[in-house]
Amino acid sequence: MLGRMGLSIGQVAERTGLSVHALRFYEKEGILAHQVHRGPGGRRIYTQQDVDWLRMCIMLRMSGMPVPEIRRYTELVRQGDGNEPQRLDILKEHQERVRQQMVQLQECMDLITYKVGKYEDYVNSIAARAVGQ
Amino acid sequence: MLGRMGLSIGQVAERTGLSVHALRFYEKEGILAHQVHRGPGGRRIYTQQDVDWLRMCIMLRMSGMPVPEIRRYTELVRQGDGNEPQRLDILKEHQERVRQQMVQLQECMDLITYKVGKYEDYVNSIAARAVGQ
DNA sequence: ACTTGACCTGGAGCCGACTCCAGTTCGTAG
DNA sequence: CTACGAACTGGAGTCGGCTCCAGGTCAAGT
Structure with missing residues (x-):
């Protein structure tokens, strides 16, 4: 199902240990490096990169970084090249x-x-x- | 004030870093090894032992022990000798x-x-x- | 065709650990 | 004697981070 390149929210939940609720919550909070793709019927289709990104976010969360700060970091990454110094600041502070x-x-x-x-x-x-x- | 053996709640707050609110909260939650003594006018009078105990509780809290478990430990200590194995269990688990x-x-x-x-x-x-x- | 289970949305609810509020009383300094 | 800060109580409010609910859609198996 979904072909071998796409993952359903349930599969991502399994692979990351997050609940599907938490995954939707993180998305709403802007904690995904790229807009998650939707399949027919409006279902989310995640990529392996999404999973990798989430795993890093989980590390940040586990070590106590608040969701809003993860969002700021995510936004910088989303904006693309040029703001590496700011990203570095956030990471060093953390x-x-x-x-x-x-x-x-x-x-x-x-x-x-x-x-x-x-x-x-x-x-x-x-x-x-x-x-x- | 209070003589040199008793401390007001404010002084304990200073010495422990807890807020006076938190101190009353902890007391309500049963996290004091001994009933705190009251002065005339119903004001709390803490002893140095209370402060020492609180400092240990703060260490337990900081390391993530939930309040109810600290209460259980506190209750064992309050009960006196004989339950050291249970206390040890709680500590080892933590x-x-x-x-x-x-x-x-x-x-x-x-x-x-x-x-x-x-x-x-x-x-x-x-x-x-x-x-x- | 129908059932089943995973998925969708928006919003409400929950939990832990405080934190703050209202209304009152106490006690020392001026 | 009055004014002030510090303390008192019970209960309500806050915050972060999910978690769950209602009510509905979708798709694969039989």
Whole structure:
């Protein structure tokens, strides 16, 4: 169905892990590098490039980039050559935020690991005592 | 004011970075290891232990633990000795989630760094060309 | 021809985690 | 004594990011 070059929204949902709802939502929000093509009956036909683009957007989302900023980036790409410095700005800014996020997360991890260690020691010591050592 | 052993909600907000709103919200949600003491006039008086506890909760929140799970953990602590294994379970589960989160974030970071590199190269090559090299 | 399941649209609903509002009270400084 | 900022309560509002609903269309299989 659809020939081997086009994908239905359901197939894209499978391949990306997004729901069909989310896919339509992203489209409405202007998060597709190119207007998605429609087949007869008005059904969306996605290309492999669309899937690749979505996968990158998913990475940006997962790392906390808000939808409006992804839209700005998408618009720059849509406008074509000449605005690479702006795209770079967006990416670098986001990179910095992700870096900070990772630092924070590492701090949290350190605390959690410390607590887990303490509780493990304690629980083990109780267990040992129960066995009569 | 309040003597040197008690802190007002505003002072706790300052020390933790939470808003006074958030502090009342957390209390309502059962995220305080011990019932917060009230002064004359019904005003909350926090202790340093409350602040320490809140700081830990903030770490849990920052790393994505939902409020209801923090509440469960808090309740266990409130119940006192004997449930350390359950506390440990919650912490270990969360630790694992944070680990996965960090892996994901690192993947995102790798992609972003790759793209930043490519755009930097490109932008630099354009700049160099403009200078006539 | 009919059924079934995937798809369409616009708009409403939901969830988590706050955030803010209205109306009131408290307590210290001038 | 008054004025001010900070605190109090319960409940409503906000925001982001989906998720779902109603009501309808389409297309492939039997």
